[in-house]
Ligand code: NZQ
Protein backbone atom coordinates (compact mmCIF):
# COMPACT_ATOMS: atom_id res chain seq x y z
CA UNK A 1 0.00 0.00 0.00
CA UNK A 2 1.56 3.30 -1.07
CA UNK A 3 2.11 5.82 1.68
CA UNK A 4 4.58 8.66 1.23
CA UNK A 5 5.50 12.34 1.40
CA UNK A 6 6.72 13.99 -1.77
CA UNK A 7 8.08 17.50 -1.56
CA UNK A 8 10.05 19.28 -4.24
CA UNK A 9 10.09 23.08 -4.18
CA UNK A 10 12.83 23.61 -6.82
CA UNK A 11 11.78 25.80 -9.76
CA UNK A 12 13.32 24.50 -13.02
CA UNK A 13 14.24 26.95 -15.78
CA UNK A 14 14.86 24.60 -18.72
CA UNK A 15 16.08 25.52 -22.19
CA UNK A 16 18.55 27.50 -24.20
CA UNK A 17 19.61 30.91 -22.91
CA UNK A 18 17.65 30.61 -19.67
CA UNK A 19 20.52 32.02 -17.60
CA UNK A 20 19.20 35.44 -18.57
CA UNK A 21 16.13 34.69 -16.40
CA UNK A 22 18.09 34.34 -13.17
CA UNK A 23 17.41 37.98 -12.39
CA UNK A 24 13.71 37.19 -11.93
CA UNK A 25 14.48 34.69 -9.17
CA UNK A 26 17.16 36.38 -7.06
CA UNK A 27 15.96 39.13 -4.71
CA UNK A 28 16.94 42.59 -6.00
CA UNK A 29 18.81 43.44 -2.79
CA UNK A 30 20.59 40.08 -2.44
CA UNK A 31 24.33 39.95 -1.75
CA UNK A 32 25.28 37.03 -3.95
CA UNK A 33 28.25 34.68 -3.67
CA UNK A 34 28.73 32.75 -6.91
CA UNK A 35 30.45 29.39 -6.38
CA UNK A 36 32.38 27.63 -9.14
CA UNK A 37 34.76 24.69 -9.54
CA UNK A 38 38.02 24.91 -11.48
CA UNK A 39 38.38 26.84 -14.70
CA UNK A 40 35.43 25.52 -16.72
CA UNK A 41 32.75 28.08 -15.80
CA UNK A 42 35.03 30.97 -16.68
CA UNK A 43 36.46 29.38 -19.84
CA UNK A 44 33.08 28.48 -21.29
CA UNK A 45 31.69 31.97 -20.76
CA UNK A 46 28.96 30.73 -18.42
CA UNK A 47 30.29 32.72 -15.49
CA UNK A 48 30.19 35.94 -17.52
CA UNK A 49 26.57 35.24 -18.50
CA UNK A 50 25.65 34.65 -14.87
CA UNK A 51 27.29 37.89 -13.75
CA UNK A 52 25.45 39.78 -16.45
CA UNK A 53 22.14 38.22 -15.45
CA UNK A 54 22.67 39.42 -11.86
CA UNK A 55 22.63 42.99 -13.13
CA UNK A 56 23.28 45.58 -10.45
CA UNK A 57 23.22 43.15 -7.51
CA UNK A 58 26.30 43.00 -5.31
CA UNK A 59 28.18 39.82 -6.08
CA UNK A 60 31.51 38.09 -5.74
CA UNK A 61 32.91 34.73 -6.87
CA UNK A 62 34.43 31.88 -4.86
CA UNK A 63 36.33 29.43 -7.05
CA UNK A 64 38.23 26.23 -6.43
CA UNK A 65 35.56 23.72 -5.45
CA UNK A 66 37.05 20.38 -6.45
CA UNK A 67 35.34 17.39 -8.06
CA UNK A 68 34.18 15.33 -5.03
CA UNK A 69 34.13 18.55 -3.03
CA UNK A 70 36.06 18.71 0.19
CA UNK A 71 34.95 19.80 3.63
CA UNK A 72 38.14 21.86 3.86
CA UNK A 73 37.40 23.96 0.75
CA UNK A 74 33.73 24.32 1.63
CA UNK A 75 34.71 25.66 5.05
CA UNK A 76 36.84 28.34 3.37
CA UNK A 77 33.74 29.47 1.51
CA UNK A 78 31.75 29.41 4.76
CA UNK A 79 34.29 31.81 6.23
CA UNK A 80 33.92 34.16 3.23
CA UNK A 81 30.11 34.08 3.54
CA UNK A 82 30.25 34.84 7.25
CA UNK A 83 32.91 37.56 7.04
CA UNK A 84 31.43 39.36 4.06
CA UNK A 85 27.76 38.88 4.86
CA UNK A 86 26.56 37.16 1.69
CA UNK A 87 22.90 36.17 1.91
CA UNK A 88 22.32 34.33 -1.36
CA UNK A 89 24.44 31.60 -3.00
CA UNK A 90 24.58 30.70 -6.68
CA UNK A 91 26.25 27.44 -7.73
CA UNK A 92 27.58 27.32 -11.30
CA UNK A 93 28.83 23.85 -12.19
CA UNK A 94 28.21 20.13 -11.86
CA UNK A 95 27.16 18.01 -8.89
CA UNK A 96 30.31 18.84 -6.96
CA UNK A 97 29.77 22.60 -6.97
CA UNK A 98 26.07 22.20 -6.24
CA UNK A 99 26.67 19.75 -3.37
CA UNK A 100 29.32 22.04 -1.87
CA UNK A 101 26.94 24.98 -2.16
CA UNK A 102 24.26 23.05 -0.26
CA UNK A 103 26.73 22.31 2.49
CA UNK A 104 27.96 25.92 2.61
CA UNK A 105 24.35 27.19 2.70
CA UNK A 106 23.70 25.02 5.77
CA UNK A 107 27.10 25.47 7.42
CA UNK A 108 27.22 29.29 7.29
CA UNK A 109 24.40 29.81 9.82
CA UNK A 110 25.21 26.58 11.72
CA UNK A 111 25.94 26.90 15.41
CA UNK A 112 28.75 24.61 16.55
CA UNK A 113 31.05 22.43 14.45
CA UNK A 114 29.64 22.08 10.88
CA UNK A 115 31.17 18.58 10.65
CA UNK A 116 28.10 17.58 12.67
CA UNK A 117 26.01 18.26 9.57
CA UNK A 118 27.73 15.28 8.02
CA UNK A 119 27.92 12.97 11.02
CA UNK A 120 24.16 13.51 11.52
CA UNK A 121 23.48 12.79 7.80
CA UNK A 122 21.98 16.30 7.60
CA UNK A 123 19.51 15.85 10.47
CA UNK A 124 21.19 18.63 12.48
CA UNK A 125 20.48 21.25 9.79
CA UNK A 126 17.88 23.71 11.09
CA UNK A 127 18.33 26.53 8.58
CA UNK A 128 20.20 27.34 5.37
CA UNK A 129 20.86 30.32 3.14
CA UNK A 130 18.75 30.41 -0.03
CA UNK A 131 20.57 29.39 -3.21
CA UNK A 132 20.07 28.74 -6.91
CA UNK A 133 22.07 26.66 -9.39
CA UNK A 134 23.20 26.80 -13.00
CA UNK A 135 23.84 23.20 -14.02
CA UNK A 136 26.72 22.54 -16.42
CA UNK A 137 27.00 18.74 -16.10
CA UNK A 138 23.92 16.50 -16.18
CA UNK A 139 24.50 13.51 -13.89
CA UNK A 140 23.77 13.75 -10.20
CA UNK A 141 20.29 15.26 -9.96
CA UNK A 142 21.63 17.54 -7.23
CA UNK A 143 20.03 20.48 -9.06
CA UNK A 144 16.57 19.31 -7.97
CA UNK A 145 17.11 17.38 -4.77
CA UNK A 146 17.96 17.93 -1.13
CA UNK A 147 21.11 15.83 -0.85
CA UNK A 148 24.84 16.28 -1.15
CA UNK A 149 28.09 14.41 -0.58
CA UNK A 150 31.18 15.95 1.00
CA UNK A 151 34.66 14.46 1.37
CA UNK A 152 37.05 14.97 4.27
CA UNK A 153 40.49 14.15 3.00
CA UNK A 154 42.29 13.98 6.35
CA UNK A 155 40.24 10.95 7.37
CA UNK A 156 39.40 9.59 3.89
CA UNK A 157 35.64 9.92 4.45
CA UNK A 158 33.01 10.75 1.82
CA UNK A 159 29.73 11.39 3.60
CA UNK A 160 26.20 12.05 2.33
CA UNK A 161 23.76 14.47 3.93
CA UNK A 162 20.14 15.33 3.26
CA UNK A 163 17.77 18.03 4.49
CA UNK A 164 14.65 19.72 3.19
CA UNK A 165 16.36 23.04 4.01
CA UNK A 166 18.81 22.56 1.10
CA UNK A 167 16.59 22.22 -1.94
CA UNK A 168 17.74 24.74 -4.56
CA UNK A 169 15.29 27.62 -4.95
CA UNK A 170 15.75 27.40 -8.72
CA UNK A 171 17.99 25.62 -11.19
CA UNK A 172 18.84 26.70 -14.72
CA UNK A 173 19.08 23.69 -17.06
CA UNK A 174 20.43 24.82 -20.42
CA UNK A 175 21.37 21.74 -22.47
CA UNK A 176 23.73 23.83 -24.61
CA UNK A 177 25.91 24.29 -21.53
CA UNK A 178 26.91 20.63 -21.87
CA UNK A 179 28.59 21.18 -25.26
CA UNK A 180 31.97 21.89 -23.68
CA UNK A 181 32.01 18.69 -21.59
CA UNK A 182 34.55 16.02 -22.48
CA UNK A 183 32.91 12.78 -23.63
CA UNK A 184 34.15 11.03 -20.49
CA UNK A 185 31.90 13.32 -18.41
CA UNK A 186 28.92 12.76 -20.72
CA UNK A 187 29.46 9.01 -20.22
CA UNK A 188 29.69 9.53 -16.45
CA UNK A 189 26.40 11.44 -16.53
CA UNK A 190 24.56 8.69 -18.42
CA UNK A 191 25.85 5.99 -16.07
CA UNK A 192 25.21 7.96 -12.85
CA UNK A 193 21.61 8.72 -13.88
CA UNK A 194 21.11 5.08 -14.94
CA UNK A 195 22.32 3.79 -11.58
CA UNK A 196 20.24 6.34 -9.63
CA UNK A 197 17.21 4.91 -11.37
CA UNK A 198 18.29 1.32 -10.67
CA UNK A 199 18.82 2.08 -6.96
CA UNK A 200 15.16 3.09 -6.64
CA UNK A 201 13.67 0.49 -9.00
CA UNK A 202 15.59 -2.75 -8.88
CA UNK A 203 14.55 -3.92 -5.41
CA UNK A 204 11.35 -5.94 -4.92
CA UNK A 205 7.79 -5.42 -6.21
CA UNK A 206 5.42 -3.36 -4.06
CA UNK A 207 2.61 -2.95 -6.57
CA UNK A 208 3.71 0.50 -7.70
CA UNK A 209 3.33 0.11 -11.47
CA UNK A 210 3.56 3.83 -12.18
CA UNK A 211 6.89 4.26 -10.36
CA UNK A 212 8.13 1.14 -12.17
CA UNK A 213 7.19 2.49 -15.57
CA UNK A 214 8.62 5.95 -14.84
CA UNK A 215 11.87 4.22 -13.92
CA UNK A 216 11.82 1.91 -16.93
CA UNK A 217 11.25 4.83 -19.28
CA UNK A 218 14.30 6.59 -17.82
CA UNK A 219 16.41 3.44 -18.17
CA UNK A 220 15.23 2.83 -21.76
CA UNK A 221 15.85 6.46 -22.67
CA UNK A 222 19.37 6.49 -21.22
CA UNK A 223 20.18 3.17 -22.92
CA UNK A 224 18.95 4.62 -26.21
CA UNK A 225 20.68 7.99 -26.16
CA UNK A 226 23.90 6.98 -24.36
CA UNK A 227 25.78 5.47 -27.30
CA UNK A 228 24.35 8.13 -29.64
CA UNK A 229 25.67 10.94 -27.42
CA UNK A 230 29.14 9.41 -27.59
CA UNK A 231 29.24 8.86 -31.36
CA UNK A 232 27.70 12.17 -32.47
CA UNK A 233 30.35 14.19 -34.34
CA UNK A 234 28.78 17.41 -33.02
CA UNK A 235 26.58 17.88 -29.94
CA UNK A 236 22.87 17.45 -30.76
CA UNK A 237 20.71 19.79 -28.68
CA UNK A 238 17.73 17.46 -28.37
CA UNK A 239 19.82 14.54 -27.15
CA UNK A 240 21.65 16.75 -24.66
CA UNK A 241 18.27 18.03 -23.46
CA UNK A 242 17.00 14.47 -23.06
CA UNK A 243 20.07 13.54 -21.03
CA UNK A 244 19.75 16.62 -18.85
CA UNK A 245 16.09 16.11 -18.03
CA UNK A 246 16.57 12.35 -17.54
CA UNK A 247 19.36 12.92 -15.03
CA UNK A 248 17.24 15.44 -13.11
CA UNK A 249 14.17 13.20 -13.02
CA UNK A 250 16.24 10.18 -12.01
CA UNK A 251 16.94 11.73 -8.61
CA UNK A 252 14.39 14.40 -7.77
CA UNK A 253 12.36 12.12 -5.53
CA UNK A 254 9.60 11.28 -8.00
CA UNK A 255 10.47 7.73 -9.04
CA UNK A 256 11.49 6.80 -5.50
CA UNK A 257 8.25 7.93 -3.87
CA UNK A 258 6.73 5.19 -1.77
CA UNK A 259 8.98 2.39 -3.06
CA UNK A 260 11.88 0.55 -1.39
CA UNK A 261 15.32 1.93 -2.18
CA UNK A 262 18.69 0.24 -2.29
CA UNK A 263 21.71 2.65 -2.48
CA UNK A 264 24.26 -0.03 -1.51
CA UNK A 265 26.11 0.43 -4.81
CA UNK A 266 26.46 4.15 -4.08
CA UNK A 267 27.70 3.64 -0.53
CA UNK A 268 30.39 1.17 -1.60
CA UNK A 269 31.24 3.40 -4.57
CA UNK A 270 31.76 6.43 -2.31
CA UNK A 271 34.48 4.54 -0.43
CA UNK A 272 36.24 3.76 -3.72
CA UNK A 273 36.19 7.45 -4.64
CA UNK A 274 37.41 8.54 -1.21
CA UNK A 275 40.29 6.05 -1.25
CA UNK A 276 41.25 5.91 -4.92
CA UNK A 277 39.83 9.08 -6.44
CA UNK A 278 37.86 7.20 -9.10
CA UNK A 279 35.08 9.30 -10.72
CA UNK A 280 31.77 8.75 -8.93
CA UNK A 281 29.96 7.18 -11.91
CA UNK A 282 32.85 4.82 -12.60
CA UNK A 283 32.71 3.43 -9.08
CA UNK A 284 29.05 2.60 -9.69
CA UNK A 285 29.90 0.78 -12.91
CA UNK A 286 32.42 -1.32 -10.96
CA UNK A 287 30.06 -2.22 -8.14
CA UNK A 288 26.61 -2.60 -9.73
CA UNK A 289 27.08 -5.68 -11.96
CA UNK A 290 28.63 -7.66 -9.07
CA UNK A 291 25.97 -6.32 -6.71
CA UNK A 292 23.19 -7.62 -9.00
CA UNK A 293 24.94 -10.97 -9.30
CA UNK A 294 25.21 -11.24 -5.50
CA UNK A 295 21.56 -10.20 -5.04
CA UNK A 296 20.02 -12.46 -7.71
CA UNK A 297 17.70 -14.13 -5.20
CA UNK A 298 16.28 -11.14 -3.24
CA UNK A 299 16.02 -9.09 -6.45
CA UNK A 300 14.76 -11.96 -8.59
CA UNK A 301 11.30 -10.62 -9.57
CA UNK A 302 12.58 -7.15 -10.39
CA UNK A 303 15.62 -8.50 -12.27
CA UNK A 304 13.27 -10.48 -14.52
CA UNK A 305 11.02 -7.45 -15.04
CA UNK A 306 14.05 -5.23 -15.74
CA UNK A 307 15.49 -7.71 -18.25
CA UNK A 308 12.23 -7.97 -20.11
CA UNK A 309 11.08 -4.36 -20.11
CA UNK A 310 14.41 -2.54 -20.46
CA UNK A 311 16.48 -4.99 -22.52
CA UNK A 312 13.77 -7.06 -24.22
CA UNK A 313 14.96 -10.35 -22.71
CA UNK A 314 12.03 -12.78 -22.95
CA UNK A 315 13.51 -16.21 -23.62
CA UNK A 316 15.36 -18.72 -21.48
CA UNK A 317 14.90 -19.95 -17.94
CA UNK A 318 14.55 -17.39 -15.18
CA UNK A 319 18.20 -17.84 -14.26
CA UNK A 320 19.32 -17.42 -17.86
CA UNK A 321 17.24 -14.28 -18.22
CA UNK A 322 18.72 -12.80 -15.06
CA UNK A 323 22.24 -13.64 -16.23
CA UNK A 324 21.48 -11.94 -19.55
CA UNK A 325 20.05 -8.82 -17.84
CA UNK A 326 23.19 -8.42 -15.74
CA UNK A 327 25.39 -8.99 -18.79
CA UNK A 328 23.48 -6.34 -20.76
CA UNK A 329 23.96 -3.87 -17.90
CA UNK A 330 27.71 -4.47 -17.82
CA UNK A 331 27.93 -4.28 -21.62
CA UNK A 332 26.04 -0.97 -21.61
CA UNK A 333 28.55 0.61 -19.22
CA UNK A 334 31.44 -0.78 -21.28
CA UNK A 335 29.85 0.63 -24.46
CA UNK A 336 29.90 4.00 -22.72
CA UNK A 337 33.67 3.59 -22.40
CA UNK A 338 33.46 2.92 -18.66
CA UNK A 339 35.38 -0.01 -17.18
CA UNK A 340 33.39 -2.32 -14.89
CA UNK A 341 36.26 -4.06 -13.13
CA UNK A 342 38.61 -2.87 -10.40
CA UNK A 343 41.51 -3.91 -12.58
CA UNK A 344 40.42 -1.39 -15.23
CA UNK A 345 41.47 1.26 -12.70
CA UNK A 346 44.74 -0.43 -11.75
CA UNK A 347 43.34 -1.87 -8.52
CA UNK A 348 43.62 -5.45 -7.29
CA UNK A 349 42.59 -7.64 -4.35
CA UNK A 350 44.89 -5.72 -2.03
CA UNK A 351 42.46 -2.76 -1.85
CA UNK A 352 39.46 -4.73 -0.65
CA UNK A 353 40.38 -4.97 3.04
CA UNK A 354 40.68 -1.21 3.33
CA UNK A 355 37.39 -0.53 1.53
CA UNK A 356 35.57 -2.97 3.82
CA UNK A 357 37.25 -1.42 6.85
CA UNK A 358 36.12 2.05 5.77
CA UNK A 359 32.55 0.83 5.27
CA UNK A 360 32.62 -0.40 8.86
CA UNK A 361 34.16 2.87 10.09
CA UNK A 362 31.36 4.82 8.42
CA UNK A 363 28.55 2.66 9.74
CA UNK A 364 27.80 1.16 6.31
CA UNK A 365 27.22 -2.27 7.77
CA UNK A 366 23.55 -2.85 6.93
CA UNK A 367 23.14 -1.73 3.34
CA UNK A 368 20.53 -2.38 0.68
CA UNK A 369 16.74 -2.47 0.63
CA UNK A 370 16.70 -5.33 3.14
CA UNK A 371 19.52 -3.86 5.27
CA UNK A 372 21.31 -7.19 5.01
CA UNK A 373 24.42 -6.25 3.03
CA UNK A 374 26.95 -6.68 5.80
CA UNK A 375 30.67 -5.97 5.41
CA UNK A 376 31.13 -9.67 4.56
CA UNK A 377 28.66 -9.34 1.67
CA UNK A 378 30.30 -6.10 0.49
CA UNK A 379 33.59 -8.00 0.47
CA UNK A 380 32.15 -10.71 -1.78
CA UNK A 381 30.78 -8.05 -4.12
CA UNK A 382 34.18 -6.36 -4.38
CA UNK A 383 35.92 -9.71 -4.91
CA UNK A 384 33.53 -10.42 -7.76
CA UNK A 385 34.41 -7.02 -9.26
CA UNK A 386 38.17 -7.66 -9.51
O1 NZQ B 1 35.78 22.11 -11.83
P1 NZQ B 1 35.42 22.54 -13.19
O2 NZQ B 1 36.48 23.33 -13.86
O3 NZQ B 1 34.08 23.21 -13.26
O4 NZQ B 1 35.34 21.20 -14.11
C1 NZQ B 1 34.37 20.20 -13.88
C2 NZQ B 1 34.96 18.97 -13.19
O5 NZQ B 1 36.32 18.85 -13.44
C3 NZQ B 1 33.95 19.67 -15.22
N1 NZQ B 1 32.83 20.39 -15.84
C4 NZQ B 1 31.61 20.64 -15.30
N2 NZQ B 1 30.84 21.26 -16.20
C5 NZQ B 1 31.58 21.43 -17.31
C6 NZQ B 1 32.86 20.88 -17.09
N3 NZQ B 1 33.83 20.89 -18.04
C7 NZQ B 1 33.53 21.43 -19.22
N4 NZQ B 1 32.32 21.96 -19.51
C8 NZQ B 1 31.32 21.96 -18.60
N5 NZQ B 1 30.09 22.43 -18.93
O6 NZQ B 1 33.52 18.34 -14.97
C9 NZQ B 1 34.30 17.80 -13.90
C10 NZQ B 1 33.43 16.97 -12.98
O7 NZQ B 1 32.47 17.78 -12.33
P2 NZQ B 1 31.67 17.26 -11.05
O8 NZQ B 1 30.77 18.34 -10.62
O9 NZQ B 1 32.63 16.69 -10.07
O10 NZQ B 1 30.85 16.00 -11.65
P3 NZQ B 1 29.43 15.45 -11.28
O11 NZQ B 1 28.34 16.35 -11.72
O12 NZQ B 1 29.44 14.07 -11.80
O13 NZQ B 1 29.38 15.45 -9.67
C11 NZQ B 1 29.99 14.44 -8.93
C12 NZQ B 1 29.76 14.66 -7.45
O14 NZQ B 1 28.36 14.59 -7.12
C13 NZQ B 1 28.14 13.63 -6.08
C14 NZQ B 1 29.26 12.66 -6.31
O15 NZQ B 1 29.50 11.83 -5.21
C15 NZQ B 1 30.43 13.58 -6.62
O16 NZQ B 1 30.98 14.10 -5.44
N6 NZQ B 1 26.78 13.10 -6.12
C16 NZQ B 1 25.79 13.90 -5.70
C17 NZQ B 1 24.47 13.46 -5.62
C18 NZQ B 1 23.39 14.33 -5.13
N7 NZQ B 1 23.68 15.52 -4.67
O17 NZQ B 1 22.23 13.94 -5.14
C19 NZQ B 1 24.09 12.09 -5.99
C20 NZQ B 1 25.14 11.37 -6.75
O18 NZQ B 1 24.95 9.99 -6.57
C21 NZQ B 1 26.55 11.70 -6.38
O19 NZQ B 1 26.95 10.97 -5.23
Ligand code: ZN
Nearest residue numbers: 140192196280
Ligand atom coordinates in the same frame (compact mmCIF):
# COMPACT_ATOMS: atom_id res chain seq x y z
ZN1 ZN C 1 25.30 8.85 -8.17
